[in-house]
Amino acid sequence: MKATNRSAGLARIFSPMVALALAVAAFAPTAAFASTAANTTIVNTATVNYNDAGNVAQTAVTATASVTVTLVASLPLLSSPPAVPGASQGVPTVLTYTITSTANGQDTYTLGSSVVSSNVGPATPTFPASIQLGGTTLASAATAGATSILVPYDGNVSGAASINGLVVGNQIMIGGNPYTITTITKNASANTATIGIGAALSAGTAVAAGIVIGQTATFTVTVPSSAVTTGSSGTETVTTTATSGAGTTPQATPTVITISRPTLTVTKTVSTDGGTTFGATATAAPGVSLVYKIVATNTGTTQAQAVAFTDLIPQYLTYVPNSGKYSTAAATYSTATAVADGAGGYTFSANTVAFNPGGATGTVAGSNGVLILFFRATIN
Numbered sequence: 001m002k003a004t005n006r007s008a009g010l011a012r013i014f015s016p017m018v019a020l021a022l023a024v025a026a027f028a029p030t031a032a033f034a035s036t037a038a039n040t041t042i043v044n045t046a047t048v049n050y051n052d053a054g055n056v057a058q059t060a061v062t063a064t065a066s067v068t069v070t071l072v073a074s075l076p077l078l079s080s081p082p083a084v085p086g087a088s089q090g091v092p093t094v095l096t097y098t099i100t101s102t103a104n105g106q107d108t109y110t111l112g113s114s115v116v117s118s119n120v121g122p123a124t125p126t127f128p129a130s131i132q133l134g135g136t137t138l139a140s141a142a143t144a145g146a147t148s149i150l151v152p153y154d155g156n157v158s159g160a161a162s163i164n165g166l167v168v169g170n171q172i173m174i175g176g177n178p179y180t181i182t183t184i185t186k187n188a189s190a191n192t193a194t195i196g197i198g199a200a201l202s203a204g205t206a207v208a209a210g211i212v213i214g215q216t217a218t219f220t221v222t223v224p225s226s227a228v229t230t231g232s233s234g235t236e237t238v239t240t241t242a243t244s245g246a247g248t249t250p251q252a253t254p255t256v257i258t259i260s261r262p263t264l265t266v267t268k269t270v271s272t273d274g275g276t277t278f279g280a281t282a283t284a285a286p287g288v289s290l291v292y293k294i295v296a297t298n299t300g301t302t303q304a305q306a307v308a309f310t311d312l313i314p315q316y317l318t319y320v321p322n323s324g325k326y327s328t329a330a331a332t333y334s335t336a337t338a339v340a341d342g343a344g345g346y347t348f349s350a351n352t353v354a355f356n357p358g359g360a361t362g363t364v365a366g367s368n369g370v371l372i373l374f375f376r377a378t379i380n
Helices: 002-027
Strands: 041-048 061-068 084-088 093-100 107-118 130-133 135-137 148-152 171-174 177-180 183-187 192-196 212-223 233-244 247-250 255-260 264-271 289-298 309-312 317-319 325-327 346-349 352-355 369-379
Touching: 084 093, 093 130, 093 233, 107 212, 130 212, 135 148, 212 233, 289 309, 309 369, 352 369
Parallel strands: 084 255
Antiparallel strands: 041 061, 093 212, 107 130, 107 233, 135 212, 148 192, 171 177, 171 212, 183 192, 233 247, 233 255, 264 289, 289 369, 309 352, 317 369, 325 369, 346 352
């Protein structure tokens, strides 16, 4: 009687514990099945053996069933190009994106890109309409040091040089690292294919069977440079997307392009002592040869091109032939570079001095770059 009571007591004590254990087991996660590449054919054959009435073995009979794995669309990985802080007005910016497939087969991704402008005009980027990427999965685990991986056979007999859209020369991601496909060898009887990757898998790489091996590739988005509305700079904020059957992946961080325009300021001074000292005003008697100095300074952050001067010689002055000189740095008249009338983009015609050197001379760098023009004229 005592033994019976003790057993009943233990049962009362442990029953809740057993129930809790069973509840935990019921909700514990089960091991996930490994992924299988699209287009893989899974064949299951059943065999039945039997004997006749005399107990003599007869030829076994078989029956098979096959299942072809379908593509499972997946959101791709999309990079975010870094900000572009020093874009020049008038020069388009080309952004390079990396996109990586995470699908179990070949899939097509529709691309999109938009620009939000601030203090610049609107901009419409250009980019490919779509990009197609191959993909597969590992048929067996890949480990560090291996120079090839084993993947499922895609059933494409005629496509010996490709496997699920992957071809020699494509770049694929294995364990987070990029590798280039060097060879593809199919083994239909084993229902597998071997992909050579040239370089050995990086140390520490251990990728389980069923892991997706996706192609990674690049594409570009060209963003035109709109004109800055006011001030010296504005921004274009670019967001690019890739869409598959699983949805849309936007770049994680929009790319901000800062567009700057050149800003020229001009000063004109005159010297009555042959080019030693200059001032905004001066006094001089008839017959004095004046030296004029025109300085174009670029206070913007981007270069100004095709900078050109024109200066009308007013009445009561006579231009001194071949007196033109120029400099691309602070200089005096005596140290500047001489330029003859009709040469190097420098002319005098119809009482007008003109200097349009073009090329490097006519390009004034940002951040206070200068182009200086000197010439002489005599008071009548």
